[in-house]
Amino acid sequence: MxxxxxxxxxxxxxxxxxxxxxxxxxxxxxxxxxxxxxxxxxxxxxxxxxxxxxxxxxxxxxxxxxxxxxxxxxxxxxxxxxxxxxxxxxxxxxxxxxxxxxxxxxxxxxxxxxxxxxxxxxxxxxxxxxxxxxxxxxxxxxxxxxxxxxxxxxxxxxxxxxxxxxxxxxxxxxxxxxxxxxxxxxxxxxxxxxxxxxxxxxxxxxxxxxxxxxxxxxxxxxxxxxxxxxxxxxxxxxxxxxxxxxxxxxxxxxxxxxxxxxxxxxxxxxxxxxxxxxxxxxxxxxxxxxxxxxxxxxxxxxxxxxxxxxxxxxxxxxxxxxxxxxxxxxxxxxxxxxxxxxxxxxxxxxxxxxxxTPQSRPNDVAAAARAARDLGRPGDAVLFVPGARREAALYDPSAFAALADVALDRSGADSGTINGVEAAPERIRAALATVHRVVLVTDPRPRAGASARDRAKLAVLAARFGPCRSTAVRGITVTLYAARGSCG
Known part of the structure; x- marks a missing residue:
């Protein structure tokens, strides 16, 4: 056995x-x-x-x-x-x-x-x-x-x-x-x-x-x-x-x-x-x-x-x-x-x-999208400096649905890129000449540096617009600009 x-x-x-x-x-x-x-x-x-x-x-x-x-x-x-x-x-x-x-x-x-x-x-x-x-x-x-x-x-x-x-x-x-x-x-x-x-x-x-x-x-x-x-x-x-x-x-x-x-x-x-x-x-x-x-x-x-x-x-x-x-x-x-x-x-x-916590990462594009929604109103333009900083709009398009991305020529999906392709500097300047308010989404210390498109954006803002209100979130600053004298 x-x-x-x-x-x-x-x-x-x-x-x-x-x-x-x-x-x-x-x-x-x-x-x-x-x-x-x-x-x-x-x-x-x-x-x-x-x-x-x-x-x-x-x-x-x-x-x-x-x-x-x-x-x-x-x-x-x-x-x-x-x-x-x-x-x-x-x-x-x-x-x-x-x-x-x-x-x-x-x-x-x-x-x-x-x-x-x-x-x-x-x-x-x-x-x-x-x-x-x-x-x-x-x-x-x-x-x-x-x-x-x-x-x-x-x-x-x-x-x-x-x-x-x-x-x-x-x-x-x-x-x-x-x-x-x-x-x-x-x-x-x-x-x-x-x-x-x-x-x-x-x-x-x-x-x-x-x-x-x-x-x-x-x-x-x-x-x-x-x-x-x-x-x-x-x-x-x-x-x-x-x-x-x-x-x-x-x-x-x-x-x-x-x-x-x-x-x-x-x-x-x-x-x-x-x-x-x-x-x-x-x-x-x-x-x-x-x-x-x-x-x-x-x-x-x-x-x-x-x-x-x-x-x-x-x-x-x-x-x-x-x-x-x-x-x-x-x-x-x-x-x-x-x-x-x-x-x-x-x-x-x-x-x-x-x-x-949100502070554990370099930036927070979700908070930037919420700030853009709060500062902007229908018909306002939105600019991103540098131009590759569109992640907030790509992650939450609804927050930017009422804003006009006047610098964007082709979206990322259409152009085979991540952030899309922007128009030439002269077209950006011409588009900004027709608006009275601009929401700027940018790094905390934007540089006028490498891109001619970014230099054109910042030059027009400095010449025709003044800052009204600004919201700083983790790693990103969102600022509302209006034609000079019309912030109220």
């Missing part, structure tokens, strides 16, 4: 579920930020609402690097036009996936407790919470990078065509969502070298990476032809460098901690985590001294490496606590764990609250 053995419990879910649930709760908390939306998100919102032919036409001239994200959002809005919630929910879910995958990496390479702590730390990183609530591609890229790293560990442990195909598919998806995710592929090469991967692993990785790079090449060529759209990025200075320098130093210190061997682990956790943390920002910063490209949100996925290393450090710290603290009675252990988790979650609460 034989007896069946009880099934072995799956130890994965107690590790991956708590970080995933915490990330979900933090992502949904205050997700609409009081109805505010900043310029980049407004671009995602209005482009995703265009038809597929209009999106495809636009991508040939600008923003091809975000094209796949726009198409994904277009699909979301086609089935559910849920406003700001629909815009940001995909990013929340992407970060949930990233947190779960990160915890699983930690479990495989450093043990269940290290994996759980790494996932919880990741959920609490301010940058992770910030980009989990933005309708841009950075959270999706982060998810692809972390899942791809998990698949690399899996392919290392059990090399095979299906394992490498899964790794390649996810990494290609990540690079197509944003091409700077390719820096992670370079980080994985460092991991293979540091971890002394065998010839079979190197061969599988090299073939897969070649396919990923070939798939990315068309996007690279198109985006390089559109390089003018990132001309605003300046070479890095200390304000850009201190944060990645600090996190790299902290991660390096954590990597120095002794890590016990984990049965079945193909490599040590630091071998994967430290290159992921350090290499992408460092390479992009160095390149940016020749060709400025570094913006911290482009490499937000590097925080996954920091979370893994901090999880390892917390795990080692817990293991070294005095026995009097670690050998609590069984009934008291849940209480101790709950108190520790509460302290971990509540400590960054003031910063977390700030991330969910």
């Amino acid at each position: 034989t007896t069946d053995k009880p099934p072995t419990p799956d130890r994965r879910w107690p590790v991956v579920l708590p970080p995933a649930l915490l990330t979900l709760l933090l992502g949904l908390w205050g997700i609409e930020r009081g109805g505010s939306i900043w310029r980049d998100e407004a671009v995602s919102y209005q482009v995703a609402h265009r038809s597929l032919p209009e999106i495809w036409r636009m991508l040939h001239g600008i923003d091809a690097v975000h094209g796949l994200h726009y198409l994904l959002l277009h699909t979301v809005f086609r089935f559910w036009d849920g406003g700001l919630l629909a815009l940001r929910l995909p990013s929340v879910l992407a970060m949930v996936l990233a947190a779960a995958a990160l915890a699983e990496i930690g479990r495989r390479l450093a043990g269940p407790r290290a994996g759980l702590l790494a996932g919880l730390v990741f959920a609490l990183v301010p940058a992770v919470q910030q980009y989990a609530q933005e309708g841009r591609s950075y959270a999706s890229v982060c998810a692809a990078v972390v899942v791809g790293s998990l698949l690399l560990v899996r392919a290392w442990q059990r090399p095979g065509a299906s394992a490498w195909a899964a790794y390649g598919a996810v990494m290609l998806l990540g690079t197509l969502l944003h091409e700077f995710a390719v820096l992670v592929v370079a980080g994985h090469a460092v991991t293979l070298w540091w971890g002394r991967a065998g010839r079979r692993v190197w061969r599988g990785w090299a073939v897969t990476t070649a396919i990923v790079l070939a798939g990315l090449l068309p996007l690279v060529l198109i985006s390089r032809a559109q390089a003018d759209q990132v001309a605003w990025i300046r070479p890095p200075d200390w304000s850009d460098i201190w944060a990645p320098a600090l996190t790299s130093a902290v991660g390096a210190l954590c990597a120095c901690l002794r890590q016990p061997a984990v049965p079945g682990a193909a490599l040590r956790l630091r071998v994967l985590a430290l290159p992921l943390l350090v290499l992408p920002p460092v390479v992009l910063i160095l390149v940016s001294y020749l060709d400025p490209l570094y913006v911290d949100r482009y490499v937000v996925f590097s925080y996954a490496g920091l979370a893994l290393l901090l999880g390892l450090a917390l795990d080692r710290g817990w293991a070294r606590l005095p026995r009097a603290l670690t050998r609590w009675p069984t009934a008291g252990r849940p209480v101790v764990a709950a108190l520790a988790l509460s302290a971990l979650v509540l400590a960054p609460l003031p910063l977390e609250r700030g991330l969910r």
Whole structure:
């Protein structure tokens, strides 16, 4: 007579579920930020609402690097036009996936407790919470990078065509969502070298990476032809460098901690985590001294490496606590764990609250649209300086429905651009000669600078009009001008 053995419990879910649930709760908390939306998100919102032919036409001239994200959002809005919630929910879910995958990496390479702590730390990183609530591609890229790293560990442990195909598919998806995710592929090469991967692993990785790079090449060529759209990025200075320098130093210190061997682990956790943390920002910063490209949100996925290393450090710290603290009675252990988790979650609460306010972003085009509606009246003209600052009208056309955009010649959808094409300066001057009131939407400190169209707008306003009332919102100023002497 034989007896069946009880099934072995799956130890994965107690590790991956708590970080995933915490990330979900933090992502949904205050997700609409009081109805505010900043310029980049407004671009995602209005482009995703265009038809597929209009999106495809636009991508040939600008923003091809975000094209796949726009198409994904277009699909979301086609089935559910849920406003700001629909815009940001995909990013929340992407970060949930990233947190779960990160915890699983930690479990495989450093043990269940290290994996759980790494996932919880990741959920609490301010940058992770910030980009989990933005309708841009950075959270999706982060998810692809972390899942791809998990698949690399899996392919290392059990090399095979299906394992490498899964790794390649996810990494290609990540690079197509944003091409700077390719820096992670370079980080994985460092991991293979540091971890002394065998010839079979190197061969599988090299073939897969070649396919990923070939798939990315068309996007690279198109985006390089559109390089003018990132001309605003300046070479890095200390304000850009201190944060990645600090996190790299902290991660390096954590990597120095002794890590016990984990049965079945193909490599040590630091071998994967430290290159992921350090290499992408460092390479992009160095390149940016020749060709400025570094913006911290482009490499937000590097925080996954920091979370893994901090999880390892917390795990080692817990293991070294005095026995009097670690050998609590069984009934008291849940209480101790709950108190520790509460302290971990509540400590960054003031910063977390700030991330969910309109002031946490550079500007608020929704507030600018409301200000334009309040200051203007039917028949008034509206001007945007610079001319590319039409995001408020693109996000909320109803607020500008009664105003005449006298400078606009063709809309963004008609012209295959984001903000549309403005008329020649002489036509703008002629149009302004027929109006008595103008609502100006501009940066707080408008420059008479580069554009002849913008110089013409400001010159006519200075010559024929005077300011009557002004409303300053986050990063944008809306001012009502009237013909001189007629403000009343």
